[in-house]
Amino acid sequence: MRDLLPPQVAVAVAEPPDFTAPLFPAEQAALTESAVTSRRHDFTAGRVCARRAMTTLGLPPTPVPSAPDRSPVWPTEVVGAITHTRGYCAAAAARATDLRSVGMDAEHHRTLEAGVRRLICLPEEEDRMSRLPTGVSWPVVLFSAKETVYKVWHPVVRQWLDFHDALVDLDPDSGTFTARIAPARVDAAEVPAPPTTISGRFVVEGDLVRTAAVLHLP
Ligand SMILES: CC(C)(COP(=O)(O)OP(=O)(O)OC[C@H]1O[C@@H](n2cnc3c(N)ncnc32)[C@H](O)[C@@H]1OP(=O)(O)O)[C@@H](O)C(=O)NCCC(=O)NCCS
Incomplete structure (x- = not known):
């Protein structure tokens, strides 16, 4: 993820021991009794990476519970x-005085079945993707970009954003994407200067699709 984010962002990618490392009590409390082992491991690796990223910023490694x-x-x-996605986990952190928001997502490079594709992609996006080079499952790149968009949007606006509320344009030459947020969602946002577009980067490497974006301070 380091290659997809600006230098103000500290990034940590999990190593195998991170999936079973100790958690802070406040984080442990966020894991329900019934969480299956794979969920415990993913959650744990995310928290270990979060504290490593904060340490890189020169900040104390503080617990990151769940709302x-x-x-x-x-x-x-x-x-x-x-x-996190099967076997891969990463966290990114920046000082709130440097950036307004950070988002990132990783997915396994795979084909999305038609029903899922309809839930994720707008007809205009399908049309654009049909003209992109073959050899990449563009719908999964689009899906990942939209999850990144949500992770950038939600901490700022605190409102839901549906997959059809962002029109995403992928540029394979530059490895960048631009998401235009539906005007109705922007108008309904109860924060000053809600984001209208969110720009980010993507890479397809090995069996992973990775996307990331930041929102600059208004
Ligand atoms: C929240 C969501 C984006 C997570 O994506 P995912 O691919 O399922 O899972 P990932 O492993 O990449 O990310 C999970 C992490 O996202 C983070 N996350 C969860 N909800 C979040 C939110 N509202 N805002 C920011 N980050 C959030 C959490 O840290 C979570 O990990 P944790 O539970 O271990 O703490 C997804 O589950 C979701 O709800 N999507 C629907 C909304 C959406 O994407 N709309 C598209 C708008 S264009």
Whole structure:
């Protein structure tokens, strides 16, 4: 993820021991009794990476519990994001005085079945993707970009954003994407200067699709 984010962002990618490392009590409490082992491991690696990223910024490694809506609760001076997908986990953090928001997502490079594709992609996006080079599952790149968009949007606006509320344009030459947020969502946002577009980067490497974006301070 380091290659996809600006230098103000500290990034940590999990190593195998991170999946079973100790948690802070406040983080442990966010894991329900019934969480399956794979979920425990993912959650744990995310928290270990979060504290490593904060340490890189020169900040104390503070607990990152989960809010009732399952979003991570970063210390007030930090903006950040966590992602995990089978065997891969990363966290990113920046000082809130440097950036407004950070988002990132990782997915396994795979084909999305038609039903899922309809839920994720707008007809205009399907049309654009049909003209992109072959050899890449563009719908999964689009899906990942939209999850990154949500992780950037939600901590700032605190409102839901549906997959059809962002029109994403992928540029394979530059490895960048631009998401235009539906005007109705922007108008309904109850924060000053809500984001209207979110720009980010993507890479497809090995069997992973990775996307990331930041929002600059208004
Ligand atoms: C929240 C969501 C984006 C997470 O993506 P995912 O691919 O399922 O899972 P990832 O492993 O990449 O990310 C999970 C992490 O996202 C973070 N997360 C959860 N909710 C979040 C939110 N509202 N805002 C920011 N980050 C959030 C958490 O840290 C979580 O890990 P944790 O539970 O271990 O703390 C996804 O589950 C979701 O709800 N999507 C629907 C909304 C959406 O994407 N709309 C598209 C708008 S264009």
